[in-house]
Amino acid sequence: MQRLRVRYAKRGRLRFTSHRDISRAVERAVRRADIPVAYSAGFSPHPKISYAGAAPTGVASEAEYLEIGVTTPCDPQQVRTDLDGSLPPGLDVLDVVEAGPGALADRLEVSEWEVRLRDADRDLAVTAVEKFLAAGTVEVERLMKKGPRRFDAREAVLRLTVPEGAEGTEGTAAQVAGQSCVILRMVVRHMTPAVRPDDVLTGLRLVADFAPPVPPEVTRLAQGPLDDSTGALADPLDLDRETTRGGEAGPAGEHDVG
């Protein structure tokens, strides 16, 4: 059975989709696009589509991943076009490759996030980030399904910056362009429990009393393995492109924001 790996974005107002919303939308899109998806056997057959660590509800993303099993071999580029055309605008297919060996989830080691803080004070943000990075550990608490849980939000953060004068990535989380905002960029390692951007923000509040006035607008920019030589994120699908014929290599980390 051929497996296809799909990178997709959730943008704008569709960032409010939950993981379950997305899986329903994808199942329907696959049917509309006539992609010969494989079904599980048994009493209640389910399409073979699996998802790798979805961004939380309300968080936009340029780098979500899923895998589709198909019954007859498909051209990845055709699937990219057909699937994108069948999904509602805002759930946009960016890249499709035929899966090579190895689990995709293993390659998604880190995420790069962008956090827009509207009407926040940049100097305070810079100070808070410095304090956060200087700390050995920053214990935060988050309400999980089984109740509140305390964990360290510092160790997972590999990089945290406040880029100067940045406009941020357009067309992703924020609907309103040109508003004054502070932008945080962070590279966070995937751990258990997962450290999310809001945990880092909680950390900034704890170490420096830094609290943005309005809810943050968060976008995942990339996921992938960490390139130890450059410290940058690599495209997790590159490995598949190297081992399979056909698939066109796209530049890693490209943010195709239509």
Place this chain on the structure above:
Amino acid sequence: MTSTGHVMGPASVGRMPVESIFPRLEALLPKVQKPIQYVGGELNSTVKDWDTTDVRWALMYPDAYEVGLPNQGVAILYEILNELPATLAERTYAVWPDLEALMRAEGVPQFTVDAHRPVRAFDVLGLSFSTELGYTNMLTALDLAGIPLLAADRGEDDPIVLAGGHAAFNPEPVAEFLDAAVLGDGEQIAIAISEVIREWKSEGKPGGRDELLMRLAESGGVYIPKFYDVDYHPDGRIKRVAPNRADVPWRVHKHTVMDLDEWPYPKKPLVPLAETVHERFSVEIFRGCTRGCRFCQAGMITRPVRERSITTIGAMVENGIKESGFNEVGLLSLSSADHSEIGEVAKGLADQYEGTNTSLSLPSTRVDAFNIDLANEFSRNGRRSGLTFAPEGGSERLRKVINKMVTEEDLIRTVTAAYSQGWRQVKLYFMCGLPTETDEDVLGIADLAKKVIKAGREASGSRDIRCTVSIGGFVPKPHTPFQWAGQADHETVDRRLKALRESFRSDREYSRAIGFRYHDGKPSIVEGMLSRGDRRIGAVIRNVWEDGARFDGWSEHFSYERWMAAAAKAGVDVDWYTVREREENEVLPWDHLDAGLDREWLWQDWQEAVNGGEVEDCRWTPCYDCGVCPTMGTEIQIGPTGKKLLPLTVV
């Protein structure tokens, strides 16, 4: 382009740019539950240019998005209106209390989910009331929109607030909040109303809002409550309902689409991102029902029967699946197994979708063996869910009273067939609180359920079978033979349900095989007051809403005590509206609204009910006694056409 033209109306609505409120809403969404329900962007949703249209509808289903989105009525009108070149329609739903509070705090108005435009900017706010329990949600929406609650307080800049749906067949309890109401099928009248508005606007809105309402009233097809006065007897009964100005007709008639093949909607089904109560593509296979169940308002007010042909059904299913990507098709109607070619439809669709993981469902409520054949056909391609049958009444005598002609032998024969063909679960639906009902009638439900299990165990040779009994409270409805009946008080209903539960529990042989689902009788009393209420109930609705009532159809939000307090404050005797039996000559609040049914026939049928007489189904035995066909100039429209569904072209 708004043609305000040469004569300027009193206010130049439509001149101001209408901007999306989304940026302001967006800031609130991270703080609410299930924000996706408020963002729109569904597949097949439509956003038209505001400035190039001149008649604009905001369509509201006054319940949560998850309930409102799958509603067929709103979906059909949304599509039909948007197909008109200069007309625009957007959708709006009830917002949950968490978002309502934030919207109030931030001054964000009620919005449409399509382009997030403020509802007050539209020409019409059209509400579809499937149930009276949406009334309080209408008030929330009006208030959030900045539209005065009372029609009398609205000005030239406010939309026409118009109600449709089954509850609109008695809109009197909400008359003071409505500018207009429409009875019956909406397809053609929605277009006609759009044309009246377009003409009035193009003439420069002569006579303002009042003249527009007058133009709608004159046709006899739109009810304008404020053009009618209600007089009362000293004892509280209605003396007279009469037009209060010239050229307003004494009676307003319902609308009937005769050829469903000409209206094959939805063509582009809305596919939500959020989870909703029905995740499927639904096709109405016919409208109307002639079984004559006396409790059933839907069956009475949607007469005559009009079938969609097998060919159109097939084409709609094929198109709907392609457009939506849904993996389930529902064939809707009030009694789907009664379609004259349902066997061919079932077989044809099952053949066409074999091996595609597409399941077909049929709300099957008929109790006969034919239904099992259909169910087998339908489950060929998908899941085998439970089978549902609705004997409605627990005893033979009571089933005669309600004209639900099912014998115990019928039921046992049917469930035996089901269990012997591998079905493991059967659901039985009954009502409690029916006219003339006794404790014994309700306890008869337990006997019936036990016989069902006994027959099932014998037929299947297994003890691993189940039967679920669901019970709904009966509420007498307008335009039915039971419109004169006294509603059972909730103490009686609760006592009978409790006795029934004990009867299930105490029987060790069967108690584990029978599931029992029911609600207490109190919500039915509120529904009963609203169903058969008159204009004096408006004060109760307003009081209860001001006291915080929202989402009354949801048990976790509904408060009986709050409703009773609101009634007391308004000086309304709830018993008078609910448990009181009416006399033949009492003027009923909806008598001036014409569902086509002959009042004398309804009364005779009510008398027959009490005496246990039966009525034939006019689908099979011609009969014009109910009055619908002669008064509305309609005929039943049924097959068979003799056509068959052809295999789909393989892609």
